[in-house]
Amino acid sequence: MTQAAAHTLSEHDSKRLLASVGVPVVEVRLVATPDDAAATARQLAPEGGAVVVKLCGPGVAHKTERGLVRLGLRGDDEVREASHALLAAAQPDDGREGEVGVLVAPMVRGSRELIAGVQRDGQFGPCVMVGVGGVLAEALADVAFRLAPIGRVDAEEMLDELATQALLGPFRGEPPVDRAAVTDVLLALSRLVESNTRVVSADVNPLVVVDGRPVAVDALVEVQA
Amino acid sequence: MTPPTPEQWRALFEPRGVVVAGASSHPGKFGFVAFHNILRHDFPGEVFATNREGGEILGRRALTSIDEIPEGAADLVFVCTPAAANLDLLKACAAKGMRAAFVTSAGYGEAGDEGRAAERELAALARDLGMLLVGPNGQGVVSTPASLCAQIVAPYPPRGRIGIVSQSGNFVSSFQNYAVQTGVGVSRAVSAGNAAAVTVPDFLEYYARDDETAVALAYVEGVSDGRAFFERIRDVGRRKPLVLLKGGLTAGGQRAAASHTGALASDERVFDGMCRQAGATRPETVEEAFEAAATFATQPLPLGPRVAVLTTAGGWGVVTADAVTRAGLELLALPDDLRSAIDTKLPPRWSRNNPVDLAGAETRDTIPEVMQLIASHDAVDAVVYLGLGIQSNQARLLRTGPYYPDHGLERIVAYHERQDERFARAAADISEATGKPILTATELATADPDNVGPRTVRETGRVCYASSNRAVTALAHLWRYARYLQRRGL
Numbered sequence: 001m002t003q004a005a006a007h008t009l010s011e012h013d014s015k016r017l018l019a020s021v022g023v024p025v026v027e028v029r030l031v032a033t034p035d036d037a038a039a040t041a042r043q044l045a046p047e048g049g050a051v052v053v054k055l056c057g058p059g060v061a062h063k064t065e066r067g068l069v070r071l072g073l074r075g076d077d078e079v080r081e082a083s084h085a086l087l088a089a090a091q092p093d094d095g096r097e098g099e100v101g102v103l104v105a106p107m108v109r110g111s112r113e114l115i116a117g118v119q120r121d122g123q124f125g126p127c128v129m130v131g132v133g134g135v136l137a138e139a140l141a142d143v144a145f146r147l148a149p150i151g152r153v154d155a156e157e158m159l160d161e162l163a164t165q166a167l168l169g170p171f172r173g174e175p176p177v178d179r180a181a182v183t184d185v186l187l188a189l190s191r192l193v194e195s196n197t198r199v200v201s202a203d204v205n206p207l208v209v210v211d212g213r214p215v216a217v218d219a220l221v222e223v224q225a
Numbered sequence: 226m227t228p229p230t231p232e233q234w235r236a237l238f239e240p241r242g243v244v245v246a247g248a249s250s251h252p253g254k255f256g257f258v259a260f261h262n263i264l265r266h267d268f269p270g271e272v273f274a275t276n277r278e279g280g281e282i283l284g285r286r287a288l289t290s291i292d293e294i295p296e297g298a299a300d301l302v303f304v305c306t307p308a309a310a311n312l313d314l315l316k317a318c319a320a321k322g323m324r325a326a327f328v329t330s331a332g333y334g335e336a337g338d339e340g341r342a343a344e345r346e347l348a349a350l351a352r353d354l355g356m357l358l359v360g361p362n363g364q365g366v367v368s369t370p371a372s373l374c375a376q377i378v379a380p381y382p383p384r385g386r387i388g389i390v391s392q393s394g395n396f397v398s399s400f401q402n403y404a405v406q407t408g409v410g411v412s413r414a415v416s417a418g419n420a421a422a423v424t425v426p427d428f429l430e431y432y433a434r435d436d437e438t439a440v441a442l443a444y445v446e447g448v449s450d451g452r453a454f455f456e457r458i459r460d461v462g463r464r465k466p467l468v469l470l471k472g473g474l475t476a477g478g479q480r481a482a483a484s485h486t487g488a489l490a491s492d493e494r495v496f497d498g499m500c501r502q503a504g505a506t507r508p509e510t511v512e513e514a515f516e517a518a519a520t521f522a523t524q525p526l527p528l529g530p531r532v533a534v535l536t537t538a539g540g541w542g543v544v545t546a547d548a549v550t551r552a553g554l555e556l557l558a559l560p561d562d563l564r565s566a567i568d569t570k571l572p573p574r575w576s577r578n579n580p581v582d583l584a585g586a587e588t589r590d591t592i593p594e595v596m597q598l599i600a601s602h603d604a605v606d607a608v609v610y611l612g613l614g615i616q617s618n619q620a621r622l623l624r625t626g627p628y629y630p631d632h633g634l635e636r637i638v639a640y641h642e643r644q645d646e647r648f649a650r651a652a653a654d655i656s657e658a659t660g661k662p663i664l665t666a667t668e669l670a671t672a673d674p675d676n677v678g679p680r681t682v683r684e685t686g687r688v689c690y691a692s693s694n695r696a697v698t699a700l701a702h703l704w705r706y707a708r709y710l711q712r713r714g715l
């Protein structure tokens with residue numbers, strides 16, 4: 001399976017695919033204009049709650065590094081302004097990003113971030129991974145791999161294997177990580193890579209732990225053309 | 226590729242007779258060494274030497290043709306002839322009923338395109354002839370139940386329960402050296418060479434079913450079909466412990482990938498995960514690999530992670546407690562009833578916790594009695610015993626000094642050595658009686674291997690670990706495997 005023939009799905013499509021196999025994802029809407037974004041933000045985060053807006057489109061990857069994620073926005077003006085800026089940054093003329101829109105989602109609060117994913121290893125075939133996530137995921141590299149398909153015991157052992165166990169226990173006033181819920185995510189990813197031969201890789205990063213339960217806040221799925 | 230038949234395996238590991246093809250009278254040549262090593266270790270079957278010139282080797286007449294060998298008198302041929310001669314040789318051997326060939330000859334897959342073509346041809350011919358082909362470019366095969374030492378290297382290991390296979394011939398030799406050193410023996414050992422026909426997983430599957438083998442020990446560099454390799458070693462792991470030393474892993478995860486998962490998927494991490502999933506034990510070093518295998522071969526599996534440390538050497542007890550925790554085992558908090566029971570055996574200056582440090586308060590029978598109390602307690606899954614041989618170390622000073630045997634020295638030396646012998650035997654006997662691992666560690670195992678303590682541990686068939694952290698590392702491997710089986714209901 002060559003990397004060259006693969007392309008990345010938009011965040012919205014990636015999340016829909018992951019949700020379809022049972023990965024819990026943050027409720028998210030895709031809109032086309034800054035005004036629609038503001039209206040959607042009011043629905044998703046009533047009572048003045050914060051939202052996040054992100055640029056969304058096929059080929060839009062590494063959004064954090066490129067400044068294409070705006071966090072903690074409150075009120076119509078902030079949402080409208082940020083959406084406008086993101087759409088302007090889409091650089092439609094370079095032809096790479098294709099049809100773009102703005103994703104609006106409620107801000108999710110959790111101080112712990114995991115990463116989960118699948119990929120196809122050249123030697124061993126489809127693999128499932130879990131680890132400490134967020135922007136430091138690659139630098140920390142506290143991860144565990146198994147070959148797909150995995151069973152529940154395998155998934156549990158992957159969590160046991162992580163060096164940073166303190167992150168999985170009670171943490172800064174939050175309850176311990178619901179390990180069964182995380183293993184459900186890993187089993188769902190295993191099913192995805194087993195059942196869908198087009199999937200080259202999938203990342204859920206961060207998989208934010210909210211009140212102990214994991215929820216996918218960002219996701220990226222690579223598929224065969 | 227169809228797996229080898231039981232008859233082919235028997236020809237390799239339990240041959241009735243062996244032919245050394247390309248035998249030489251020159252003691253520096255492989256064709257001499259192989260013939261010598263087979264005779265030297267009293268292989269009970271017939272041993273034939275063949276070469277083009279004939280003549281005498283080690284007082285035996287060399288035959289000039291395979292045709293001179295009686296039909297059915299040999300079923301294994303050990304091939305030391307040049308690659309160009311080997312196709313005709315295999316045909317002649319097959320016609321005489323030989324069902325296995327170990328090929329040491331070089332000039333095959335390791336030697337360019339031409340060699341690779343020759344190797345494919347050799348493997349195809351062996352398959353057509355119904356012969357098991359091991360190698361080419363391998364160092365040999367050892368099978369202690371058959372008293373077979375058909376190899377071009379030393380040593381011949383003591384008989385035991387470790388089955389070895391390696392993609393590097395030198396590691397077969399190294400593992401066997403450790404077997405000689407520790408006294409923990411080997412059932413079969415084989416260098417897979419270029420593995421043109423029979424591959425490492427083939428041997429592992431054989432070991433999984435071999436009654437002579439309790440644990441498989443393998444060294445691999447390349448794995449050709451990763452998925453099949455995984456599935457096969459997982460099946461092995463469900464039957465017997467498998468210790469898998471891997472060489473040639475690339476460092477880091479610095480490959481170009483769109484995904485974080487892809488970037489993090491280094492060879493090392495994926496291979497490690499694959500081993501854990503297959504129940505394979507993955508040591509970091511060569512000596513750790515052997516000691517893990519030797520421990521699987523000689524100690525019962527622990528039912529849980531709770532370790533008690535019994536020591537007469539305070540500092541060793543403390544660092545061992547640290548090592549237990551670091552290794553993912555559990556340093557048991559001493560239960561009240563066990564503490565009270567030990568109180569009846571010792572004056573109050575003992576540690577009264579785990580590590581159980583006797584603090585010099587022990588008398589003649591204390592160590593075996595306390596070891597028995599600890600090991601038989603339900604809260605204890607395994608014991609690490611430290612301080613063996615201290616008395617005999619002093620006894621050696623007394624015995625080799627100018628005052629011996631007068632001044633009562635003869636009597637005290639004999640007492641010290643008798644005590645250490647008792648303690649070493651107690652560790653083995655109590656382990657056997659309780660079904661729990663008891664690992665004995667002392668630096669005297671290497672500092673003075675003749676010390677009665679380590680020597681007696683070897684006599685009981687067990688490893689005397691050269692340091693407590695090595696014992697703890699080995700014990701942690703046993704616990705991980707036991708837990709793997711438990712969690713899967715195996």
